[in-house]
Amino acid sequence: MNRLAALLLDRRLVAPDLLATGPIPDLRGPVPASWQGLSRTVSVSEGLIALEADLLELGCALSAPLRRRLAELDAWELTIAGRHIVGAMRSKVGGHVDHVPLFRGFPESVPEDAFDFYVRRVFTVLLQEPEQPCVLCGKVATVHPVSPCAHLVCRACWDGSDFSACPICHRRIDPDDPFLLVSAPDAEDDTARDLVPHPRLRLLSLCEDPWAAAEKCVRELLSGQAALRPEDLESVAAFVDTCAPRSARWLPDVIPSREGKATALAALLARAPETLPDLLDRHVDTATDVLRLLNAAMDGDAGLRRARPIAARCPAGSAGRCWTA
Structure with missing residues (x-):
């Protein structure tokens, strides 16, 4: 990894232009058999969902500007940058976290239920601590998951009444019901054990310069x-x-x-x-x-x-x- 990019990552500043070059780093971790052998074409948007789910488990979230910038990368650039980001955040958490990286197989594959997995992890985070940083303004407040994508925003930034899409990923929403209702996961749900190491998420920010x-x-x-x-x-x-x-x-x-x-x-x-x-x-x-x-x-x-x-x-x-x- 570029040394300057690594130093900035240590301060939760992400410089995609520096991270998205060079060889693809190995993102170690177990890969369940059900995820292997998938040959379908995986889009950048699906890769981003898997990346966001991995970062949630590590106690981190992408700011809105950073997510938009990562969405502009092609699949291989996102592979390199995403693996660097996950690897750096995992090293900060420590070796005691049994992390199963959803992003590891990208761009060849990601779990077909990555989106549902991400939403369930958001619910787990909010049940631990409802006051989280808004991905739009960065202020810690009681945030709400946008429906259906579960991106976390505060009502001071966005109340859903005048918009037809999520302000972060632009997925269409129902104006009459713009937020998800947070519910506890089932006891048998694997996500129920995914208590993040930092109940209050740390926001990763875009570093353009x-x-x-x-x-x-x-x-x-x-x-x-x-x-x-x-x-x-x-x-x-x-x-x-x-x-x-x-x-x-x-x-x-x-x-x-x-x-x-x-x-x-x-x-x-x-x-x-x-x-x-x-x-x-x-x-x-x-x-x-x-x-x-x-x-x-x-x-x-x-x-x-x-x-x-x-x-x-x-x-x-x-x-x-x-x-x-």
Whole structure:
């Protein structure tokens, strides 16, 4: 998977243009015998339903703009992007989830009852927690499943009275009865056991400009007044490293977190040392700043709180060029 796309996915930002290229990833998981050997032609719309059902089981939902963008992909592009999305969300949930991916067989096949399966999973989610993010506005509220497709919308965005189709998938609805009545699944229904790991769904959003999104992430992390958590420092290092040398222009003029500052500069020292002289003049003020940077550049603790073995990994000659500039 494209590294920038993976970093954005970790923040629930989906960049289809980056995800829909390259080899098809293997989406591991059991495939019931009843799903195998199907030779019928499968449409992109059917694949999207299977993808949505898989993501629901993992505690996620597609925003309306993201679903529309995925619907514009061809079957193979959706196969690649969809498998990347499911794989990434499954890794965030953890290995304890016994996930049976409906999307695994796409584009050759999907279960014939994928649509019913998706609707039943929506009911399971709503019975656990009726307040969910609206896929149109993103606000958490009491949402309602549109009939018959079960896409979740709040009444502030859509009440069904003036429309003849679902605002997300455009499937025709009955204006006199635009919402499904949520009911508990039968005890023998396999979906009854599919309690999602996060009762409140996490909304996946469309990322149309991955570079701008990456810049926003870096600036927000480095501009904050609070101390950065270890995972935040890892994100800073990953974004700056992946997007160098462009990321050298993303550092705010003032970086309150000295650990964050050292982490970002260390990533640039390794990947784009030619950008350092000006940045060092602006951001390195004290001998402690220098020590933090050197420690971070050698995979040590930028906070200087604990001693641990460090490994020199600065590019040959780069440190000397920076300090003498």
